[in-house]
Structures are given as C-alpha cells and as structure tokens.
Amino acid sequence: MFNLIVGTGALTMPKAFATAGWLVSLVLLMFLGFMSYMTTTFVVEAMAAANAQLRWKRMEKRKEDDEDEDSSSGVSDSDVLLQDGYERAETRPILSVQRRGSPNIFEITERVEMGQMASMFFNKVGVNLFYFCIIIYLYGDLAIYAAAVPVSLMQVTCQLSCKIKQQRKLHDKQTCLEVNFQGELCLTDKFILLAAFTLLLGPFTFFNVQKTKYLQIMTSLMRWIAFILMIILALIRISRGQAEGHPSMAQLSGIRNLFGVCVYSFMCQHSLPSLITPVSKKKHVNKLVLLDYILILAFYSLLSFTAIYCFRNDTLMDMYTLNFTNCEIINIAFIRYFLGLFPVFTISTNFPIIAVTLRNNWKTLFHREGGTYPWVVDRIVFPAITLIPPVLVAFCTHDLESLVGITGAYAGNGIQYLIPAFLVYCSRKDTQLVFGSGTVNKHLSPFRHTFWIVFVLIWGFSCFVFVTANIVLSESKL
Numbered sequence: 370m371f372n373l374i375v376g377t378g379a380l381t382m383p384k385a386f387a388t389a390g391w392l393v394s395l396v397l398l399m400f401l402g403f404m405s406y407m408t409t410t411f412v413v414e415a416m417a418a419a420n421a422q423l424r425w426k427r428m429e430k431r432k433e434d435d436e437d438e439d440s441s442s443g444v445s446d447s448d449v450l451l452q453d454g455y456e457r458a459e460t461r462p463i464l465s466v467q468r469r470g471s472p473n474i475f476e477i478t479e480r481v482e483m484g485q486m487a488s489m490f491f492n493k494v495g496v497n498l499f500y501f502c503i504i505i506y507l508y509g510d511l512a513i514y515a516a517a518v519p520v521s522l523m524q525v526t527c528q529l530s531c532k533i534k535q536q537r538k539l540h541d542k543q544t545c546l547e548v549n550f551q552g553e554l555c556l557t558d559k560f561i562l563l564a565a566f567t568l569l570l571g572p573f574t575f576f577n578v579q580k581t582k583y584l585q586i587m588t589s590l591m592r593w594i595a596f597i598l599m600i601i602l603a604l605i606r607i608s609r610g611q612a613e614g615h616p617s618m619a620q621l622s623g624i625r626n627l628f629g630v631c632v633y634s635f636m637c638q639h640s641l642p643s644l645i646t647p648v649s650k651k652k653h654v655n656k657l658v659l660l661d662y663i664l665i666l667a668f669y670s671l672l673s674f675t676a677i678y679c680f681r682n683d684t685l686m687d688m689y690t691l692n693f694t695n696c697e698i699i700n701i702a703f704i705r706y707f708l709g710l711f712p713v714f715t716i717s718t719n720f721p722i723i724a725v726t727l728r729n730n731w732k733t734l735f736h737r738e739g740g741t742y743p744w745v746v747d748r749i750v751f752p753a754i755t756l757i758p759p760v761l762v763a764f765c766t767h768d769l770e771s772l773v774g775i776t777g778a779y780a781g782n783g784i785q786y787l788i789p790a791f792l793v794y795c796s797r798k799d800t801q802l803v804f805g806s807g808t809v810n811k812h813l814s815p816f817r818h819t820f821w822i823v824f825v826l827i828w829g830f831s832c833f834v835f836v837t838a839n840i841v842l843s844e845s846k847l
Contacts, residue, residue, distance in 0.1 A: 370644055370661045372589045378634035381773045383676030383689045385630040388623030391616045398631055405635035406662045408789035410655050410814035412641045417812035418796035419481040419489055421474045475811045480646040483639055490795035500734040502783040507727040509776025514716045515763035519562040524691045525709035567760050573721035574752040588718045595711040603675035616677040625839040629774030632781040639784055728755040778836040786829035790822050
C-alpha cells in the first residue's frame, strides 16, 4: 500500500507546498490523509458486504440444486445421497464449513473490484457515473505520465554538460529548462520526445500487459532510492547553511492545486481489493492501514519540508526530481542522471498497465449482456480512444502541477470520497435487507455512524464547488 500510494503525485507535492504555504499545507495534508483513511475503511466494509452477498447467493443456489436433486431422485437413492453429502462435508476444509455460518459470512476471501461492487450496490445510473469517474481519472493519470516524460528528458538533455551551460552564461535565476522553453526549438524537442514515448509505449495499449512482477519490484526499489536520496541531499544542503528557501505560512491562492495534489497523492481506494484480499489475517486490517497512512503522512511531510527550506519557491520545479539535475546542486553525475531519469523509468512501467486498465473500463462501460465487439472496435477503436486524448493533452501543456491538481480535485475527489461513501451506504442497506438488521459486519468501519457518510459527501461536493469557483475566478482575473 505504501508503494502504491507514494507514486508520481509525491514528486509534485513540494511545489504545491511552497505555493500554498507550509502551515496551510501541513493542516490540509493531515486532514485529507484522515479523510482518505476514513473512506479506505468504507471500501473495506463494502468489500466484506460484497463477499457476504456473493457467498449467500452461492449457498442459496446450492440449496436449490440440492432440493432439485432430492425431488428428482427416488426413495431408494436417499441413502446414497446422504452418504455423498456426508463425504462432501468430511472432505471439505474445516474453515470452509465455518465460513458458511453467519459469524464468518463477511470474511473477505474473494477479490471484488470496485466496478463489481458498483454493479452490485448501485442502480444503472450510478454504475455509469462510477465508470465515467474512473475513466476520467485514468485519462488524467495517462496525461500526467505523458507530460512528465518529455519534461524530464528535456531537462536531463539540457543539463547533459555543465560546461555547455557555463559557455552559454545563462542567468543565475533561470534554469536550463526555462531557457529551453523560451527557445525556438522548444516545441520541436517536446514533439520529438513525446512522439518517441508514444511510439515506444503506445503499442502496449493494443495488447494485454501481464507478468510485471519483477518490473514492479525494480520500480519500487528505484522509488525508495530516489526519494531517500532527495531527502538526504536536501538535508545536507540545509545543514551546510546552503538553504535558500523562506516559505510563507499561508497563501490561499495555492490551495486549489495543493488540494488536488494531496488527493492524488493519497489515492489507493480503487486498488484496495487487490491489496486487502490476499492478506491472510484481516482482523486488524484497519489498524495496519492506519499505520500505513501515518507513515505516508510523515514521509510526505519530510519530503516537502526539506524541499521548501532547501530551495527558493521560484526555483522549485513541478517535478521535484528535476531540482537535482543542476550540477550546481550536486556534482556527482550519476546521481544527477538517476534522479533526472527516475520519473521516466517509473512512468514507463506504469503507463502500459494504466492504459490497458482504461481500455478495459471502456469495454466494460459499453458491454451488453451476451454481446461481443467487432474486431475493429475491440482491437483498434478502444485502444485508440485510450491513447490519443492524453497524448494530445501532454503535447498542449507541460504544467504538471495543474494536471495533477485538476485530476485529483475532480476525478480523484469522486473516487476517493463520493464513491466509497455511496458504496458503504448502499451496502449497509442491502446487508440489512438480505441478512436482517441484527447482522453485524465483522469489517465494519470505525466510522460506522451515518454522520460520517454525510460528512464525507458534503465535503466531496463542497470541494467540487470550491475548486470550480477557484478556477473560474482565476481565469476571470487573467
């Protein structure tokens, strides 16, 4: 869960911290971490309710099949049927027998994805809104990834030789990337790099991505090394008296992007079924998740505070790793190139997986019972509508902070707050209808009172209004 949550979004957090002020950022980060933890427990509870319903339906079907067999068989076969039933009970694992009882009917043993839970607990409109939200979020993810790679490659290319930079005698306050963006070759360079990225990774969208275990392990190791390196390097500069940052306490104009970045950086709800289901002992799963969130909160705070005190606000890059590609910051070329290319490596492994996930969600949204897609639609149209929009967005902008902010503030808001709240509310109603009001879900959220659901919904819708109003006001000032 730590590796899943601490991803690309964390690299944009230092700039968001500097823009909004350290006090406002810390308070909002802690509050949004708490809200994310709450909705995580909602999803776990909904998973348990979904497992219980699936298990109950199978038990009911088994009973009907047994009754049909009993009615179709003669009296002479009754002893045989009893003997067969006894043998099945003896050979079935003991835990399996126990799980058929009411105390363990809510055991999470089967992976039920959020889309399946939405189909179980929502009506048709709710299911369509769920898929619309998840598709918009995945589009935002792909656009962020497609925009980040050319920016990182351009910065690394520009800083490839410190001597060239010194010969050009760039102004001290200008980074090489900023000068490159002002040059005539900026659009050409970006187009070439983005085209190369699309041609290399785009074809994976037309196929299935499987067996990525070792690739993900390597990516996780690189992520840990990169984040620890950045924290240590920033602390070294601060301890040597080379700190340049003087962050303000609060700047309300930066809250919009900070909100989106924080929501994006705590996102894990859509992947919880794959994370929680394999856990063997789920009795204390909520406590383990809470510990995870505390560690992640501490990690984000350490990364962001070392960044905003080490670098001036105007020199902090949207992608924090790019601050360490400057040879004035660090002299070791290997570390410069490693941190500069780190987003390229990690994004290159995640991009095909997310693209295939988005393509499959499109297929599920338009799927009709018993129907099949023509070959052209299945193999060409769906991959094309998955790949083309984010690449176009990436070509039109390099503002990663705004991309992360908008994706998190809208689609991320829906996935992290609204969908879990509606899921847990509808699952509780269905559980009472099926099992009776006296049945207690063993994975019931600590925030079991209806007040918390209402609070999350009000917060989620208020965030939509706030972010939209902020964007409108900002555009009108421009």
